[in-house]
Amino acid sequence: MDEGLRERKKRETRERISDMAMGLFMSRGFDNVTVAEVARAADVSVNTVFNYFPAKEDLFLDRQDQVEGMPVEVARGRAPGESVVRAFRRDFLDALETRDWRYGLNEGSDVFARMVADSPALRARTRELHLRRETLLAAALAEEAGADDDDLAPLLMAAHLLNTTRLLSEHAVRGMLAGEAWETIRPRLRVQADKAFDLLESGIGE
Amino acid sequence: MDEGLRERKKRETRERISDMAMGLFMSRGFDNVTVAEVARAADVSVNTVFNYFPAKEDLFLDRQDQVEGMPVEVARGRAPGESVVRAFRRDFLDALETRDWRYGLNEGSDVFARMVADSPALRARTRELHLRRETLLAAALAEEAGADDDDLAPLLMAAHLLNTTRLLSEHAVRGMLAGEAWETIRPRLRVQADKAFDLLESGIGE
DNA sequence: ACCAAGTTTGCAGTCGCTCCAAAATTAGGT
DNA sequence: ACCTAATTTTGGAGCGACTGCAAACTTGGT
Incomplete structure (x- = not known):
């Protein structure tokens, strides 16, 4: 003991x-x-x-703060030779199959989402968490690539990666809130996810 | 009268x-x-x-709220045949030359930035503004492309575009806060801006 | 049993913000 | 100039998050 x-x-x-x-x-x-x-x-x-x-919002998020280092682990845990984008794509597509809670695809995460959407304080906190994950991931990428302080590439990559997953998650939640069944959401989301990560890899030339 | x-x-x-x-x-x-x-x-x-x-923060931002439709104008005001990314690149590089206040390159915008950085409430509001601009730009892009509600491309493009300009602006401000002269910041920022928009156009294959 | 350290509590107070009803000001018609 | 209706300003009471402080209480070790 x-x-x-x-x-x-x-x-x-x-x-x-x-x-x-x-x-x-x-x-x-x-x-x-x-x-x-x-x-x-x-x-x-x-x-x-x-x-x-320390604040009322912490009563709600509490454990959520422990998830702020999650993207860093995805980046670090990739297979040798695998690009960062591919690692995130793989991780998200896996989560799509298993309805992983890390991306808010969890059953019941719509209730969670609505509560956040209804409270300005919670919305603000959520965004702060997003920002924190961005800087953490950027720092990890910068360290790995040995980039100097003037190089924006790590920050840009981190931002783009996390925003794609964020928008994909939000899209899924929109579907749930609209009352759609998960089995009708999943295939559509899968298509969008593929397109989103393609966009990241090959660029927005239009 | x-x-x-x-x-x-x-x-x-x-x-x-x-x-x-x-x-x-x-x-x-x-x-x-x-x-x-x-x-x-x-x-x-x-x-x-x-x-x-309506709130204390509005005493600070007030006119800043009128700028939330700015990205939409950049997208709408582009030359025929010009891609959205190229329009934003051009707009930002122009702003770099003229130290346009729209991107916080304005002289004295560092004081402004420090005040925002020092106040949680102002930080939250700034992010909310960023988000609003994102959805507005996304809506404009979706309308122009005739995308349906399930298509995430407009949202993704809007997010990527605004995050690049955001990170570029923040980088400039970091330089100003470190006491660097504008003439030493500008060339470095110009290089980073070119790389950032190249990244957007050609993708993050690494 | 006793002391030191840590934990909980009550109290008083600040600040942002809301609701409400009473004054003060202005607009418009006579 | 006068009256009325609409608008603006104000005071006061009150709520809720949050802080600081000192007193009470609980636990750990001697």
Whole structure:
């Protein structure tokens, strides 16, 4: 037992707060739930909530922040000789088959998406996360290529890659929100994904 | 006289509020100025401030919102036969020569940029503006190409185009904030811009 | 049992922002 | 000049996120 009673209690209250918050958010929407209510539901003082979560939005995203390094892993985990674009294409197409949660293709991620869409604060946070992933990926690419600080190529590639996956994910979510069945979304998305990555590889000459 | 006294006064107080706000923001930073202070400086009640500007950030951006349709004009104003990418390349390179404010190459836009960087609220708003421009440009491109709703190409092109110009602008600002002279920034930026747009046209095959 | 360290809590306060109803100002007609 | 209707401004009350601080409480080690 490498976890003392103190640490266990901390973890427990943290999880209790997070769980109660998510429950309330799911049933009533992010903006319609006050931090005081979350605190009451978790049987804890408001200050304690802010003790664990620096801002209200962190109650919602929490684990989402651990996903910010995901693109870097995709880039690093590619086969020898494989280009970065091909690695992302492969990763996304795999996710399309397995409905991987990493790209928001998960069943039920539409509820999630609607909540984000309905709350300005959550939208802002989501974009900040996107930006962070962009700079992290860019840094990884720059390191790998040994690019100097004046070279914009890593930043450009990171931005273009993440924006394609982002737009593909958003497109899938639009379909889900429109009530379409996944099996009718998947083939269409697959076509669009192929076109999108082709566009990345061969350029927009039009 | 197509402007009655009522309308003139409205315009005047609006401008007074905006001017006073900008002055305070410039000298003390966005987050260190309270709306109440702005109101006092403009000799107006706090409610009146919110009467003209829906949120504090609007005191800062105000006219910036009128620029959200700018990319659409670049796309629409291109020469016959000219591709969209070429139009944006031309527009940006022109702006590089004239230090056009539209891309934040303006002298003094570094102060502006630092203020945005220092305030989470302003950063969020700036990104929202970026997103709006993206969807507007995408809509224009989709209309022109007659693309259906399932086609992601317009959205992808819009995103890629605006992200290149965005990253180029940010790069320029980084140089300015580092204290570099404009004449040393320009040639380097020109090289990067050429590479960036080449990347867009010919793709990221690596 | 006791002390030091860490955790929770209550309280007071700031700031952005909203709602509402009462004043003040202006426009237009007589 | 006068009255009325529409518009603008204002004050006040209040909500919700968030901070800072000091007091109470809990845990770990001696």
